[in-house]
Amino acid sequence: MHQYLKAIGFENIQTRKDLKKLLKEVEENFTHQTIVSYRPGEDFCEFQKEFGQDVGITLCGELDDEEHFEAAYYFPYFEGSGVTTYAEIDVQRKIEKEQYVGLCEDSKIGISLIFTLQNGVEYMREKQAGLAKDVQTSVTFSGLAQGGMILLPVNKNEQQILNEKRASDTRRELMNAARKGDQAAIETLTFDDMDLYSKVSKRLANEDVFSIVDTYFMPFGAECDMYSIMGEILAVRERINRMTGVRLYQMRLNVNELTFDICVPADSVMGEPEIGRRFKGTIWLQGYINF
Structure with missing residues (x-):
């Protein structure tokens, strides 16, 4: 059973019988259907059913000549808005099933995002x-999150914001140069990281870590597409899962200068989300390639 069903309001799915009933609903009353040629005598079929604004379940499997559908896998989804990044993307098929993961590198983050x-x-x-x-x-x-916490923003003046923007632009240029093998850029980044570590260590003696770090994007756990994030809330809206009646928060975040949307059950969020505050939590990262 997919643990992130809860993120779109299906915390009531507890047994395999409940899950089969839900997936049957997706197959028989789908909102969207996509079919592609797969193997001789078989097509690969995708059913999608919306259960609220921009949230739903995708069910994929094989469809034979007699229109018999055999499910292979399913997953909850949340459709984001806008464009998060322009980057070179590498798409890989999972070993055990016809499902795909994407990998891209954005210099704003400094790591490969899966x-x-x-x-x-x-x-x-x-x-x-x-x-x-x-x-x-x-x-x-x-991103889909099972829960999270709302934090107050870090108070900054205009000069501090401007200085951070300049430092971020400089670091991005150095990262791009380092990827191309520029030895001077690599050394500069190394010294900058050592200097930053020293400054943060001194400040931690008297300050809370979340007053020093205002945003982050870090891999989380053993799953390659799970991330621990904290970012500024740019927009927030409340939606409802039409089948279960569960309230959902859909928030647009700025995380390390990447802008994207997340969905989380309202009752699992500690605090009141408002524009300008920060959201902290663990997300399952999804991506839609705009072909």
Whole structure:
């Protein structure tokens, strides 16, 4: 049973019988259907059913000549908005099933971001049409969270904001140069990190860590597409899962200068989300490649 069903309001799914009933509802009363040629005599089919604004369940499997559908896997999804990043994307198939993960590098983060691909069947179709392996396009990220915490913002004046922007731009240029093998850039980044570590260590003696660090994006746990994040809330809206009646918060965040949306059950959030405050939690990262 997928643990992130709770993130879109299905905390009531406790047994395999409940899950089968839910997936049958997706198959029989789908909102969207996508089919792509798969193997001789078989197509690969994707059913999607919305259970609220921008949230739902995707069910994928094989469809034979007699229109018999055999489910292979499912996952809850949350559709993000806008464009998060323009980057070179590498898409890989999972070993055990026809599901895909994407990998892209954005200099704002400084690490490779791995995400579950929402439009995997569309990727299969593009690949059959001759899509290159490494795609230079845009990605829309979104995140599902089971819970989280609201923190107050860090108070900054205009000069501090301007200085941080300049430092961020400089670091991004150094990161890009370092990726190309620039030895001077690599050494500068190393010394900057050592200097930053020293400054933070001194401040931690008298300050709380969340008054020093105002945003972060870090891998979490053993799963490659799980991340611990903290970011500024740019927008927040409350939605309802139409089947269960569970309230959901959908928030647009700025995390390390990456902008994307997350969805989390309202009752699992500690604090009141408002624009300007910060959200802290663990997300399952999804991405939609804009072909």
